[in-house]
Amino acid sequence: xxxxxxxxxxxxxxxxxxxxTKCASYNVNVNExxxxxxxxxxxxxxxxxxxxxxxxxxxxxxxxxxLGEEQGxxxxxxxxxxxxxxxxx
Amino acid sequence: xxxxxxxxxTITMIQDENLDIRTVTMGISLLDCIDSNIDVxxxxxxxxxxxxxxxxxxxxxxxxxxxxIPIINKRISxxxxxxxxxxxxxxxxxxxxxxxxxxxxxxGVNFIGGYSALVQKGFAGADRRLIESIPEALSVTDHVCxxxxxxxxxxxxxxxAVATMxxxxxxxxxxxxxxxxxxAAKLVVFCNAPEDNPFMAGAFLGxxxxxxxxxxxxxxxxxxxxxxxxSSGLDLTGVAELIKRTAFKITRMGQLVARExxxxxxxxxxxxxxxxxxxxxxxxxxxxxxxxIGLEKCGAxxxxxxxxxxxxxxxxxxxxxxxxxxxxSGAFIPVTEDAGMIDAATCGxxxxxxxxxxxxxxxxxxxxxxxxxDTPPEVISAIIADEAAxxxxxxxxxxxxxxxxxxxxxxxxxxxxxxxxGGPVMKVNTYSPFKFISRGGQIPAPIQSLxx
Numbered sequence: 001x002x003x004x005x006x007x008x009x010x011x012x013x014x015x016x017x018x019x020x021t022k023c024a025s026y027n028v029n030v031n032e033x034x035x036x037x038x039x040x041x042x043x044x045x046x047x048x049x050x051x052x053x054x055x056x057x058x059x060x061x062x063x064x065x066x067l068g069e070e071q072g073x074x075x076x077x078x079x080x081x082x083x084x085x086x087x088x089x
Numbered sequence: 090x091x092x093x094x095x096x097x098x099t100i101t102m103i104q105d106e107n108l109d110i111r112t113v114t115m116g117i118s119l120l121d122c123i124d125s126n127i128d129v130x131x132x133x134x135x136x137x138x139x140x141x142x143x144x145x146x147x148x149x150x151x152x153x154x155x156x157x158i159p160i161i162n163k164r165i166s167x168x169x170x171x172x173x174x175x176x177x178x179x180x181x182x183x184x185x186x187x188x189x190x191x192x193x194x195x196x197g198v199n200f201i202g203g204y205s206a207l208v209q210k211g212f213a214g215a216d217r218r219l220i221e222s223i224p225e226a227l228s229v230t231d232h233v234c235x236x237x238x239x240x241x242x243x244x245x246x247x248x249x250a251v252a253t254m255x256x257x258x259x260x261x262x263x264x265x266x267x268x269x270x271x272x273a274a275k276l277v278v279f280c281n282a283p284e285d286n287p288f289m290a291g292a293f294l295g296x297x298x299x300x301x302x303x304x305x306x307x308x309x310x311x312x313x314x315x316x317x318x319x320s321s322g323l324d325l326t327g328v329a330e331l332i333k334r335t336a337f338k339i340t341r342m343g344q345l346v347a348r349e350x351x352x353x354x355x356x357x358x359x360x361x362x363x364x365x366x367x368x369x370x371x372x373x374x375x376x377x378x379x380x381x382i383g384l385e386k387c388g389a390x391x392x393x394x395x396x397x398x399x400x401x402x403x404x405x406x407x408x409x410x411x412x413x414x415x416x417x418s419g420a421f422i423p424v425t426e427d428a429g430m431i432d433a434a435t436c437g438x439x440x441x442x443x444x445x446x447x448x449x450x451x452x453x454x455x456x457x458x459x460x461x462x463d464t465p466p467e468v469i470s471a472i473i474a475d476e477a478a479x480x481x482x483x484x485x486x487x488x489x490x491x492x493x494x495x496x497x498x499x500x501x502x503x504x505x506x507x508x509x510x511g512g513p514v515m516k517v518n519t520y521s522p523f524k525f526i527s528r529g530g531q532i533p534a535p536i537q538s539l540x541x
Contacts, residue, residue, distance in 0.1 A: 004091065006100055034093055045096055058154035076100060078157035080091065085345040086338045087095040 175214025255470030336406030362416030376429025388439030419452025
């Protein structure tokens with residue numbers, strides 16, 4: 001099972017570290033990262049393996065949103081099914 | 090790897106363009122709750138609903154969090170109560186409405202539909218009793234929705250029922266006049282009512298349906314409008330293609346949520362309703378799609394043609410995206426629930442006559458329209474008859490949900506709040522159809538060939 005985490009916001013030091021530390025603390029393995037910085041706006045997409053996640057995914061998603069609020073970023077953790085079903089036949 | 094652009098597109102749709110699942114509706118058959126003792130029957134109804142739907146809201150909330158897509162409403166539809174109440178001779182069916190309200194509160198759903206009667210060809214059992222009790226039932230409950238099917242392509246139109254419903258709609262508004270006549274906003278009069286509709290106020294579970302079933306209604310006018318706004322220079326072939334592609338994506342969300350909800354609740358998946366259901370929120374309006382296509386205001390000449398294309402394209406895109414499709418499927422045009430429609434009605438661009446024409450080419454009918462409080466019952470009946478005739482002749486669902494604004498006149502406003510919104514009182518043609526409606530009887534079923 002995989003999830004997609006998207007992070008959008010003003011570029012600051014250590015965004016990647018903070019998000020991936022949070023992932024590691026819940027046993028979520030980061031598989032792929034793609035990031036761009038457009039005019040100081042930071043945009044990162046992480047594809048993660050959540051097969052061995054240590055908490056309920058819904059709670060994980062809340063935790064990520066909370067981390068986003070603390071850092072002034074918009075962070076969403078969503079199951080990959082939503083992207084696959086919308087964009088693949 | 091999933092394409093980055095696709096990921097961002099999905100997130101933009103949800104965050105900025107109001108993409109959501111409008112409703113997950115659990116259909117529950119109450120046929121096994123029939124009892125000649127109304128108190129026993131009510132107990133059975135309460136127990137069955139609470140037992141069957143206890144996990145509906147928590148499971149939907151879990152799916153919302155995991156997939157990151159909002160599910161706005163969780164609802165229940167039940168077997169038409171007139172059928173269940175038929176065994177309880179001479180009892181007031183309102184007891185069932187109170188029971189449904191109690192069960193809805195217990196499981197935490199937003200609405201429960203099915204305080205309904207199907208009388209397209211005549212009255213049987215508790216049909217008359219139930220219809221007479223609708224004003225009281227809707228005034229003593231908050232979550233219960235009611236519908237009456239008065240016509241069909243196969244049966245024709247029951248004009249006795251049409252005449253009665255004019256009075257019932259009026260009385261329902263009067264009895265809830267202290268709450269902006271909200272009772273009438275929870276009552277819909279159908280022709281060709283679908284048995285698997287997940288949308289309120291018209292949802293009920295037909296007798297041909299399974300014991301329990303999950304039906305899902307999607308939304309997404311904002312997404313369609315945004316897609317059109319981002320494109321430029323398309324001719325109408327291109328516009329139809331773009332709407333189709335967008336509807337496909339929207340409906341895929343509905344299919345995914347329906348499948349997940351069905352799996353987690355252990356209940357069969359019924360249908361996805363391919364709908365463009367607006368909300369009063371800015372940017373979530375069907376009228377604004379029509380304006381984006383190129384009309385100065387919704388209601389202008391050309392509105393019917395634009396809506397016909399929109400409605401057809403939504404179905405074409407949606408059908409491909411879902412394994413089972415049903416319900417009302419199409420674009421909705423509820424006036425008070427659509428910011429663009431409210432504007433158009435307020436400035437006079439949109440009239441009831443134009444709305445009636447629009448209902449010939451889109452889903453449902455004259456929906457959420459405030460009319461003057463002094464509109465006579467026979468005029469309401471005649472509005473219902475006109476709308477039912479469009480449905481009957483064109484083999485489609487049509488419906489009337491008008492709200493007589495008691496004590497108010499054209500230009501005044503009613504406000505219901507929430508998804509029901511609010512809007513101006515619209516002008517109604519006041520020439521009298523009294524003699525026509527008083528005749529009663531049945532408009533015979535129409536011929537199905539020689540279509541001209």
